[in-house]
């Protein structure tokens with residue numbers, strides 16, 4: 001739902017980007033700008049600038065840029081609307097409501113959807129004891145060995161194999177079509193009919209920390225049906241990137257950490273085995289939102305993801321994401337193990353506990369590696385340490401990892417451990433690590449120097465798709481944007497310059513947006529562009545607008561810019577006219593040749 005322009009104008013007039021940024025980044029004023037260390041890339045000397053009068057930020061190092069909204073989107077990992085909402089709260093503004101219903105109407109709709117979800121969960125649960133749910137009940141008991149107690153605890157249920165059993169049951173409770181659709185429990189069919197979204201499935205209600213049923217996840221019963229797992233679609237209440245299945249119970253655990261597994265059903269078997277600290281994502285990779293939620297309840301996360309290529313990849317990525325949080329990480333890898341009758345057990349927590357019991361799992365927990373150990377083991381697995389050449393390669397790879405650790409104590413511990421594994425002296429390893437650290441800091445310094453040397457005038461957009469086709473014209477187009485941002489009144493001198501005259505589609509679009517804004521009597525602000533451009537586009541625009549444009553020369557500069565743009569555009573059309581003539585000549589010749597050929 002679009003946010004009204006008026007609201008964005010009001011918001012940008014009340015906000016100062018310097019205030020917004022400085023709650024995250026310490027800033028110092030130097031010249032016309034504020035400067036600080038960029039929060040989006042690692043650096044030692046500040047190349048992150050904030051301009052108060054233009055209300056933009058721009059990093060000369062990594063190229064990120066935009067206005068206050070983009071800054072909050074990037075630093076808090078929020079979508080546009082949520083970033084606006086956060087800033088609005090800071091500015092003391094109430095978000096305008098979609099459909100003009102006011103806040104109360106929205107709250108009422110939310111309450112109805114939650115009520116509907118709860119009733120639906122009750123309905124599915126009641127089916128489990130009836131013939132319609134017999135297959136699911138058998139699956140839970142025989143295949144998954146979930147006890148009646150834990151089946152009840154997690155509110156498990158069955159969706160009958162029918163097109164409208166839920167719809168009819170909910171209609172009796174007073175819920176209408178629109179509400180069923182909004183909750184994602186029904187889907188529209190042909191001719192205005194709706195039918196049950198979940199059919200012939202095991203139903204798992206998804207419950208948030210407050211105890212509300214916010215949606216469902218489900219598993220098919222007949223193995224031919226796809227998809228195997230099906231969730232409630234994304235709604236205002238059901239956002240997969242921030243949901244942790246099982247958190248409603250795990251948040252109260254007495255255990256010292258939380259365990260993250262892949263499967264939702266695994267969560268239940270883990271709780272049943274006594275690991276009431278287990279959660280799972282809804283089939284997505286771990287996100288920043290998940291980490292924020294986890295951080296409210298624990299200081300340590302045990303990653304127990306599948307031991308296949310995808311699981312290893314997900315583990316590495318989760319470790320990388322968690323590195324910048326306060327949560328420490330351990331990695332529990334389930335070993336390949338056979339049962340007494342020689343059957344190889346699938347490496348997931350559900351099967352592991354089913355065959356070897358909770359105590360065996362507890363022992364694995366105690367042996368689980370921290371993230372550095374895990375990554376070292378991953379590196380080690382890639383080399384044959386009985387061969388000298390492979391040992392040398394291992395040394396280099398392990399030293400790379402160790403050199404990246406910020407604590408000297410950790411560097412020593414893990415450096416020594418890696419050296420022992422390869423039969424290399426501790427000193428040898430230590431020297432390699434130090435060499436790498438020196439190399440890295442030298443490279444970082446060089447990179448910074450190179451960046452400082454690049455004249456901003458020569459900047460091409462970083463994103464290849466935005467590259468300028470005509471640099472001379474694009475420079476002038478950039479200049480026009482700077483002048484009109486300075487004062488929208490300059491648009492009066494630009495009646496004869498249209499967005500189509502611009503050689504860069506992005507700059508042309510920005511020009512058009514700002515002009516429309518001015519024509520509507522609104523201030524030309526960064527917020528206008530932020531609502532209409534992609535992140536990459538904003539990075540570039542902020543870099544363009546960040547460059548200085550003195551007010552006293554703006555009028556004269558604008559006349560020059562306009563002349564250049566029109567000159568270049570005319571050159572372009574002339575060129576294409578010449579090209580066309582040349583093409584015609586070439587065609588004539590071809591035809592002539594063809595004639596002579598056929599006459600022969």
Ligand SMILES: [Zn+2]
Nearest residue numbers: 038041059062
């Ligand atoms: Zn940066």
